[in-house]
Amino acid sequence: MPDAEPEREVSIREASAEDALLISALAIISFYEAYFEQDDPHDLARYLNESFAPDVISAEMAAGGSTFFIAFRGEQAVGYAILRDGEVHPSVSGGNAIELRRIYLVERVWGTGIGERLLRHCLEFARSIGRDVLWLGVWQENRRGLSFYQKHGFRAVGTLTFPYGDSVGINNVMEIDL
Secondary structure (H helix, E strand, O other), X not given: OOXXXXXXXXXXXXXXHHHHHHHHXXXXXXXXXXXXXXXXXXXXXXXXXXXXXXXXXXXXXXXXXXXXXXXXXXXXXXXXXXEXXXXXXXXXXXXXXEEEEEEEEOHHHOOOOHHHHHHHHHHHHHHHOOXXXXXXXXXXXXXXXXXXXXXXXXXXXXXXXXXXXOEEEEEXXXXXXX
């Protein structure tokens, strides 16, 4: 298990358009590391290309409505998160909700507390812009993710389908009051 990182070595900043290539690399690596052992390799490759290619990330950033954050350990980028305004799943209870669209770390820093710092940063940001609920979808087979969110006070409120390559997954919709 990795050694815990001192708090002072972790920093988080809002990403800019110039960070699209970095976010693309973080997204591809971290998603692959999270799911390569259980997913069909062709579905995984197709999803990575369709969802995280640099032009896809650039377009998502340019479209507005999303705030991207990058987590660093020292000078090295080790994770990212995206908060997205927009459509709220019908099972979400708050009327002023924001979605935690993605939050991923490279495997090398799992278990170091950086994920908790990044989540806390997202929660604080959502509060600072006046939101009352943060919600997300997490794959029902992602035991690590489900445990992480439950540990931090999220509760399941519904489900949604998640098209993924040639298959469709079921995600739990989870929320936390801010």
